Amino acid sequence: MKSKKILGMVLSVMLVASACLSGCKFSDIADIGNNSADVGSSDVGTETPEKPEIENAVENGGIYAMPAKMAFTSDTLAAANETGVTVTLVATVEPADAPDKSVDWSVNWSDDAALKESDITQYLTCTPETDGSTTATVQCKQPFGDDTIVITVTTRDGGYQANCMVTFVGIPTSMTIETDLPERTTDDFVKYREIGVNRTGSVTVKLDNAFHSVSEMYYQQLEISCKAPKVMVCDETQTTNGDGVTTSTQDNIHELDLNSVVSEFISLNVTGATFTLEANRKIETYYSSFRTSGRNIIYYDKFLRYLSSLEASPYFVVSVKLPGILSTSAGFNLQITSSVTGVSLDGALKI
Structure with missing residues (x-):
């Protein structure tokens, strides 16, 4: 069987569409319930902290050159309401003058995923724009804990592959x-x-x-x-x-x-x-x-x-x-x- 080589993909992230967020934002942090009505002289902050920086986080509606890692976050998913978070990935096939740049997209659980027996399409889907397109729409429908989902793009000419490791970050509120x-x-x-x-x-x-x-x-x-x-x-x-x-x-x-x-x-x-x-x-x-x-x-x-x-x-x-x-x-x-x-x-x- 012909061995597959890993295609070097563009790792820099290019955001060309700003996210439109509504509903529950991270700044809407709920008050913490204390077991005691009075916590005495404990130091309690009064200012809401800034939204934490999540490595490789994507925003709803963003268009990205396919990265090696990508993270959906709970606050972005909450803001998307029932539609889920949708981003667009663009794979780069090299060389630029290759006559057949057709690719196939697939999603799979990582080998150690706790949810690997579950239907992955209930959590995340990856749909190409057209058959063989290097552009695909990825939709995160619900949290998938600390598991990892692997998006794989494979060239039809030569069977070269590149992977994007997708995680979910559940931010506490x-x-x-x-x-x-x-x-x-x-x-x-x-x-x-x-x-x-x-x-x-x-x-x-x-x-x-x-x-x-x-x-x-x-x-x-x-x-x-x-x-x-x-x-x-x-x-x-x-x-x-x-x-x-x-x-x-x-x-x-x-x-x-x-x-x-x-x-x-x-x-x-x-x-x-x-x-x-x-x-x-x-x-x-x-x-x-x-x-x-x-x-x-x-x-x-x-x-x-x-x-x-x-x-x-x-x-x-x-x-x-x-x-x-x-x-x-x-x-x-x-x-x-x-x-x-x-x-x-x-x-x-x-x-």
Whole structure:
């Protein structure tokens, strides 16, 4: 069988028709739903980020010299409404004076595509302008996840081939989080999640868009953080006299930002869209170090109280962000509480 050579195609993209977009644009980002009504002091952006640059992205109605790679995006597909995104590809057959420039077009799933058993024409079609034409209309009808579709053009004279790798980029427009941690509400209607010492909780992040098809790469860009509250601490000296009576004195009372030692209280383990929180200790049990000297024990930076201001709060703030894509964050307040460590019965049962 005659071996086929790969025809070098023009890779530069020539846009000769501007896209006419209507309906849902990327700038119409929905507000992110938070599990908690108040995410405390978490930093929340107020400006909508610019539309991200997607490599090899095409616009609806564009005409392109056939590229090696091409990407359809969810925002462009949403703007096209029910008609799908349509672009025109032009293959270049060389040399320019070849008498027969006829080609055939075909579309196929890549070998590792999760949807390869599905009818590819329900997702993407490639229709030549006329039989043998080097110009073809490509229509993306619906998202095809993180799979790849291969458009192949084959010359009838010589069987030379060139491929265009087509992908779909599902850009998230909203984010929500779900957790198995119980929700509580204070008397003044502040909502928070609760976790006991030595207990763990699971949190799952869900990115979404109009097609419920978000590219996996965006989950790898999530920024997850846990911010600690500010507290007042002191150096406390406990002195025990000869009679065994202990007295305490407090000195050097000052404000302390616990973010530098937040891992002493909460351990955060992230795996893709899911992360776990493990509570190590309550803030109320905190002191950074201690020193003994005779009958004296000095506790340095011992917890005294929460910062006395409008920002005073016993809550950690768990926050999830997708910088450059979503303008706001999702998150919740978190309080560490005591956990049950045992149970016992007092006295003997009398019958």
